[in-house]
Amino acid sequence: MLAAQRHELLLGRLRTDGRIVAKDIAAELEISEDSIRRDLRELAAAGLCQRVYGGALPVSPAVGDLTTRTNVQPDSKQRVAVRAARLIPPGGTAILDGGTTALAVAKSLPADLRATIVTHSPIVASALIDHAGVEIHVIGGRIFKHSAVACGAAAVEAASGLHADVFLMGVTGVHATEGLTTGDADEAAMKRALSRRAADTYVLASAEKIGAASPFTVLGLNDVAGIVTDVDTASLREIADTGVPIVPA
Template structure:
């Protein structure tokens, strides 16, 4: 089989099954695992898959830059945001992560809601300026422009001095095997620091992120309270998540 044919086979397999196991493909095609791994490296370089130990998973479309992400699945993000915003109770406190889904949550919060919002996103803070009864706390640090949030040691230290009832956390990938992932190692660390300061953590994941993976692990399933998504409630990947004990809230 020619290299181009192997490439098409791998992409077709990834689309049909949601993963590639290198040793299985090597046995099926009668080639070495090294050849499969080289093909996967090439595909990953082109942004067509996310390499993991032993093979590859679908790559998340949410790793593009911030402006481009605003055009990805806006309807799904609004549905997820509506469910997430309803979790913020009057008089309550919420840690609101950065990203385009979190921005949709900020916009979905009632303008007369009395609450406390803690965020490391200047974009989120700006979106809530015209909410007169919302107390805003903006965590400082180095600005990570890809997601318009602060990260790094200063931001993590600032996060360690706050606490809240609820954390609404964004990720770029949700996969039963790879777990909750994002595309930057410092951003992953910041998300862990934020989640650790809340009584409950819900992950915001519109359907395009379900069944995909990014490079850096964020949290184990046991550390979150639930997952909010607009994906098909009967999809096999959702059933696998529920089998792992994940409480999946479907945003219709």
């Protein structure tokens, strides 16, 4: 079998099975694991899969830039946003992540909500300007333009004095074994810092994130209070089997 044919087979298995185990594919095709690992490196370099120990997982569509992500699963994001907005306690303090789902949460807050919202996203903050009952606090720092959020040492330090009831966190991948992942190391560190400042962290998980993975780990599934999602798939059931609560949208 030619390399191009193996690539098509591997991508097909990712679509149907949601994962590739290198040793199993190698045994099936009667070729070396090294050949399969080389194929997976080439597919990963082309952005077509996410390599993990022993094989590969689907790459998350949520790793595109902000404009691109706006058009990925907008209906799913809206359903997740509406449900997540109800997790913000009246009179309480919530940290709201950056990204397209978090922006949808900001736009979905009840008109009569009185709360304090802390965010490191200028775009999310601007969406709250006309919300009369919401007090807005913005965390500053170096802006990571891909997601339009403040990251880096200054932003982490600015977050250190926060005390919030809930953090509504965005990620690009939610997977039963790989946990919660995103595409940038500094952004992952910022999410961890914000999570440490909240009593509870909930993950905003629209459909394209379930069963996918990205290069940088944010947290393990057992580090969050729940996953807010509107899907019911085999991948989600594997995630639920780890014991993390699922908050249906």
